[in-house]
Amino acid sequence: MNDIATTAPHLNLNGYTSLPPGKIAAVVTFLDMTAPPRPLEERGDGGLTLHHVTAPDPGWYRALFRRVGEEWLWFSRLAMDDAELAAVLASPDVSIHALRRGGEDIGLLELDFRVPGEVELAFFGVAPELVGSGAGRFMMNRALALAWASRPARVHVHTCTLDHQAAVAFYMRAGFRPYARAIEVADDPRLTGLIARGAGRHAPPIAE
Incomplete structure (x- = not known):
């Protein structure tokens, strides 16, 4: 899951749009589903477990958020x-889960139930070294089981071109349907000091 947009504003622009130095831009894809899908095929749990973390400490959350998302420029x-x-994090309608193996936190799932009738996969990701290992499929199956247990009308997620290049395809295999796109512009978090300057090598920073 990407970190930039939360809504899909209407855009009516064609051609190139220049960005000033210090800014980043991404194409955001919004996806949803309106019925529980068939679970993704798993390779076995490989020692993975998903733990609900109640009242998580902000320091713990930030450390896991950074481990999972820094390379993909998660910063919000x-x-x-x-x-x-x-x-x-303390909201009763926000549910935080950690993917663990061998006592180590290696993935982050955040489900947002704050909009009645909807569930958002607000943040979803595993540590970069686990991409392609099957850990994401393990966590997605459990994420969707948790989301649909509340019987919402809709479950949704968004991702962007700053995220892993396989993210959209992964969400579609999980049963999500793309329904909108938007362009999002933000201050580059590497230049503001929020994340490491060397992160996001697929989208190098452009400074003054």
């Missing part, structure tokens, strides 16, 4: 102060 939660982040 890193920009929040402790009070703001703690308020989100």
Whole structure:
């Protein structure tokens, strides 16, 4: 899951649009499903477990958020102060889960139930070294079981071109349907100091 957009604004532009130095842009794809899908085929659990983390500490959350998402330029939660982040994490309608193996946290799942009748996979990802290992399929099957247990009308997610190149295809295999796209522009978090300057090698920063 990507970190930039949360809504799909209407755009009516053609051709190139220049960005000033210090900015990044991404094409965001919005996907949803309106019925529980068939689970993804798994290779076995490989010692993986998914744990519900109640009232997570902001420091713990940020560390896992960074481990999972820094290479893909996830930054929004890193920009929040402790009070703001703690308020989100403490919401009874936000459910945080950690993918674990051998006592180590290696994946992050955040389900957002705050909109009645909907569930958003607000953040979903595994540590970069586990991409392609089957860990994502293991976590997705359990994420969707948790989401659909509340009997929503819709489950949705979004991702973008700053994320792993296989993200959209993975979500579609899991049963999501793309329904909208948008362009999102933000300050480059590597240049503001939120994440490491060497992160996101697929989208190098452009400074002054």
